[in-house]
Amino acid sequence: xxxxxxVRIAFGVxxxxxxxxxxxxxxxxxxxxxDQVTVSSGKTQIFVYAPSIGLADQAAQVAxxxxxxxxxxxxxxxxxxxxxxxxxxxxxxxxxxxxxxxPADRPEAQQHADRQEAERKRSVMTGVPAWQVRIEVPSxxxxxxxxxxxxxxxxxxxRRPRSVIVxxxxxxxxxxLGRALSGDGRADTDTAFRVGRVSxxxxxxxxxxx
Numbered sequence: 592x593x594x595x596x597x598v599r600i601a602f603g604v605x606x607x608x609x610x611x612x613x614x615x616x617x618x619x620x621x622x623x624x625x626d627q628v629t630v631s632s633g634k635t636q637i638f639v640y641a642p643s644i645g646l647a648d649q650a651a652q653v654a655x656x657x658x659x660x661x662x663x664x665x666x667x668x669x670x671x672x673x674x675x676x677x678x679x680x681x682x683x684x685x686x687x688x689x690x691x692x693x694p695a696d697r698p699e700a701q702q703h704a705d706r707q708e709a710e711r712k713r714s715v716m717t718g719v720p721a722w723q724v725r726i727e728v729p730s731x732x733x734x735x736x737x738x739x740x741x742x743x744x745x746x747x748x749x750r751r752p753r754s755v756i757v758x759x760x761x762x763x764x765x766x767x768l769g770r771a772l773s774g775d776g777r778a779d780t781d782t783a784f785r786v787g788r789v790s791x792x793x794x795x796x797x798x799x800x801x
Contacts, residue, residue, distance in 0.1 A: 595706065596647040597679065598639040600654050601666045605635065608661045613637065615661070620653050626787070631717050640713075644669070644682065672709060710761035720747065720758035722765035725785040726772070727754045762786075 602609065617630050620639060628641045628650055639654065641647040647669050658665055670679040710721045728734050731752050738750040746768070747758040759765035769784040 595672050595709075596641045596644055596682070597670050597672075598641070598647050598651045598654060599666075599668045599670055599679075600637040600639075600658075601668065602635050602663075603666070606661075606663045608663050612657060612661045612663055615657055616654065619657055620650055623653050624649055629721065631713070631719060644671070647682075672705070674705060707761045707763050711764075714760035720760050722759040722762055723787065724757045724759060724765050724768050725754055725787075726757065726769075727785075729753070 606612075613632060616637065616639075620628055620630060624641075624646055627646055628639055631638050631640070637654075639647070639650040641650055651667050651669055654667055658667075669682045671682050672678075673680045714720045726737065728737060734750055734753055734755055738748045738755045741755065741757055742748045749756040749758075757765075757768060759768060765786045769786060772784075
């Protein structure tokens with residue numbers, strides 16, 4: 592599944608309760624929809640990315656409930672990524688074009704390629720990588736060596752006592768890293784890989800190496 596849909600929460604005038612709303616939105620969406628959606632934000636907008644219109648609608652409902660709870664007014668728009676226009680478009684706007692250009696009707700291979708490119712662009716634009724690879728190693732010494740090796744290659748790395756967490760801009764990059772490490776002999780039978788979407792709740796308390 593890919594993030595071909597999103598909910599855009601746009602604030603005309605920045606409300607005083609915006610910080611509290613932002614802090615409440617991520618766990619609320621996460622508890623309702625799990626790790627199937629991701630959240631990012633700018634100065635005046637918050638975005639919730641989802642792999643389907645159904646999940647996007649649920650995210651919009653959660654956002655609306657929280658806005659009402661905090662007494663904040665904002666415009667909530669569900670959008671889809673238009674392959675033809677190469678931009679996000681309002682899902683309810685008739686001028687957005689025929690349904691044939693929407694994600695569900697594109698060939699699977701093309702959807703995947705489009706998704707990877709969209710993830711890369713969004714990761715670079717926001718500065719928040721979309722995916723991460725957690726590499727569990729047998730010892731602290733091996734964690735230090737692996738973190739240094741990956742940082743020297745340009746990967747964004749966080750080190751734990753016996754693991755290394757590597758950020759990637761898209762799913763293909765994340766899964767490709769695991770295959771590359773296995774191929775060059777740096778991963779053995781005691782090394783475990785876990786690939787997944789980034790948890791935005793923990794991103795801002797991490798220290799990066801390199």
